[in-house]
Amino acid sequence: MMDIRIGKAIVKRVEESLGPGAPPDVLFPEFDQGKFDPHKDWMIPNHLEAESGCLMISSASWYVETQSSKIIIDTCVGNCKDRPGYPPFANLETDYLANLKAAGIDREEIDYVLMTHLHIDHVGWNTTLEDGKWVPTFPNAKYVFSEIDLATWDPANGPLPNDANLGVFEDSIQPVIDAGLALTWKEKLKLDPEVTAYLTPGHSPGHCAINLTSEGQTALFSGDIMHSPIQVIFPEWNSLFCEDRVLAEETRRKILAECAQKGYLLMPAHWGKPHAAYVKKNAEGTGYLPLFYGEDMPMGGAVAQEKKSFLSKLVSPFQKGG
Ligand SMILES: [Zn+2]
Numbered sequence: 001m002m003d004i005r006i007g008k009a010i011v012k013r014v015e016e017s018l019g020p021g022a023p024p025d026v027l028f029p030e031f032d033q034g035k036f037d038p039h040k041d042w043m044i045p046n047h048l049e050a051e052s053g054c055l056m057i058s059s060a061s062w063y064v065e066t067q068s069s070k071i072i073i074d075t076c077v078g079n080c081k082d083r084p085g086y087p088p089f090a091n092l093e094t095d096y097l098a099n100l101k102a103a104g105i106d107r108e109e110i111d112y113v114l115m116t117h118l119h120i121d122h123v124g125w126n127t128t129l130e131d132g133k134w135v136p137t138f139p140n141a142k143y144v145f146s147e148i149d150l151a152t153w154d155p156a157n158g159p160l161p162n163d164a165n166l167g168v169f170e171d172s173i174q175p176v177i178d179a180g181l182a183l184t185w186k187e188k189l190k191l192d193p194e195v196t197a198y199l200t201p202g203h204s205p206g207h208c209a210i211n212l213t214s215e216g217q218t219a220l221f222s223g224d225i226m227h228s229p230i231q232v233i234f235p236e237w238n239s240l241f242c243e244d245r246v247l248a249e250e251t252r253r254k255i256l257a258e259c260a261q262k263g264y265l266l267m268p269a270h271w272g273k274p275h276a277a278y279v280k281k282n283a284e285g286t287g288y289l290p291l292f293y294g295e296d297m298p299m300g301g302a303v304a305q306e307k308k309s310f311l312s313k314l315v316s317p318f319q320k321g322g
Contacts, residue, residue, distance in 0.1 A: 007214025009194055012063040012103050013275060016076035016096045020049040021057030027227060028237040039230060046272040047229055055228050056272035059121055062221055063103065064212055066194040069111040072138065073210060073221050074269050078124025078172065085166035086120055096125055110138040112191060116223025116269065117204040118149045119241065120164050123172040134175040142183040143176045144191065146199065148206030150184060161243055200225060200255065202248030203241065209255065220264045225252050227270045229290040232256060232279055256288050265293065
């Protein structure tokens with residue numbers, strides 16, 4: 001994926017994995033086959049694998065370079081982790097570190113590691129295994145935690161909300177706290193002049209979104225507010241992993257409305273290619289449409305037409321990266 005420019009800031013995507021994940025009727029408890037079927041055409045192959053019927057799910061970090069900071073948003077699953085509560089994520093051997101390097105990112109130069117929330121698949125590369133010890137992957141960074149999520153997932157505060165996170169705090173969070181690299185915030189955080197994090201609860205109690213604004217353009221890193229672009233069409237579909245479903249839907253609708261109204265580029269954690277989209281109200285005004293980033297995405301004629309007219313009204317943030 002080429003670099004994305006948001007004003008003067010640069011955004012890169014560092015991939016850990018991309019492939020068929022869960023079937024939609026498993027990931028979305030509110031799933032409705034009849035509503036879903038008319039959308040299969042534009043979802044295959046980037047967002048739905050035809051053969052398996054599974055949603056295409058990716059795991060990636062977003063790298064943001066502003067005028068003053070180098071930031072990693074979310075750190076995926078990680079390698080070599082013991083995951084008794086969620087075996088599919090145990091002992092992975094992905095090329096994440098090589099991908100980071102290939103993107104021209106030096107992990108020693110990262111200033112901040114921001115996590116949208118502290119679920120198992122957003123904190124893994126906080127640490128790497130060196131000589132049998134978990135050490136910070138980004139040794140010169142401050143790791144920035146929402147206080148609410150930090151308290152929620154600290155096993156010292158009682159049983160975890162779910163077993164999937166068993167062992168996660170111990171190997172991916174405690175070591176960066178012990179290294180003196182943790183920074184916490186409560187309601188809103190102005191990290192640098194161009195980057196702000198704010199609470200978007202529901203998926204997890206302290207889930208946050210992150211806005212990057214430069215020269216009037218904004219990218220909104222939305223973490224797990226939506227796992228698939230089908231949730232843009234059906235915001236009432238929560239993921240299985242949303243902890244407070246009422247609040248998660250409310251937050252999803254709020255973020256979609258804001259992106260549609262203000263022309264923000266939505267950059268979620270798990271979408272298939274091209275991994276980012278603008279959002280527009282549908283013609284009836286009853287819901288939203290994803291207008292995917294870039295040119296080579298499969299979309300129906302009506303959506304493509306909508307996209308063209310919508311994008312013509314925006315300043316294009318897309319320039320080839322250096
Ligand atoms: Zn996730």
